[in-house]
Amino acid sequence: MFLSPLDQFEIKPIFSYSDTFMLSNYSIYLFIIFTIMWSFKYLLNNGSLAPNRFSLVIFSIYDTVLNMVKSQMGNQGGIYFPLMFTLFNFIIMANLVSMMPYSFAYSAQLVAIIFLSMMLWLGVTITGLAKHGWGFFALFVPTGTPLPLVPVLVMIELLSYSSRAMSLGLRLSANVLSGHLLMFMLGSLMLNLMSLSLVGFMGGFMPMAGVVMITMLEFAMSMIQGYVFCMLLCGYMKDALYLH
């Protein structure tokens, strides 16, 4: 029984042992997500001649991510493919696992996801600095800018570049958080209306249609957000590697 719509995002201890070891719902769901990702190795059905249905899904994900990386960064960006593939799988698994009723939405944990995006942004920046040295700062001067506008544009570009660290994670987290809140609130409304009276029972079908639609939207969102996250990260990586 949930008390408030935000209760579902709370990290609660499930098992603890003498103050030194604690398992929370957060760590258990992280373990579930990694287990699913690890199971890809066994789902691939390497031993047989033809791929099974699971292998086809994994091949499709592989192909999607490979196309994304190559279209953004060219063939040279191939070394970043394992990172993007892992990130994409991690995000869609976290999102899809959270779609199970009464489960825990890992990707709605703002601290975890924004920390992840900040570390990725830091990595991208370090990569750019390592590749170009001081020349990396040419990224803040868009090509063809008139000289008097350069100082203004440098500050705007600097602001836009640094806000990427937050916005990348915030986009994913806020979407998942709002989706789960909406599903919970519509579900509660449906339950309350339907338990009121016969008229309420009939009226409860309207939020039920809403719940069905929002749930379908959330399933689509689970996959789209993973794609968007990786696509943007590829774009940021491309900026750092090739400048403008």
Place this chain on the structure above:
Amino acid sequence: MGAAYTILGRSVPPHYLALATIGAVGLVVAPKPWGNAKEAHAPINASSPEEEKFVKEFVAKHSEKH
């Protein structure tokens, strides 16, 4: 990397301009590490000298470092 700019007949690469801008803004915005360090405190706005004295004593008494 974008094309270089020509300033006073010299070719300046764009990252020099970016670094100069960031450096200049940093110098203006950053707090000066030199000069006298003034201790910041809120204005007392007392209506009489006695009140001001009382407030000063009260603040001094209660902000002692332990």
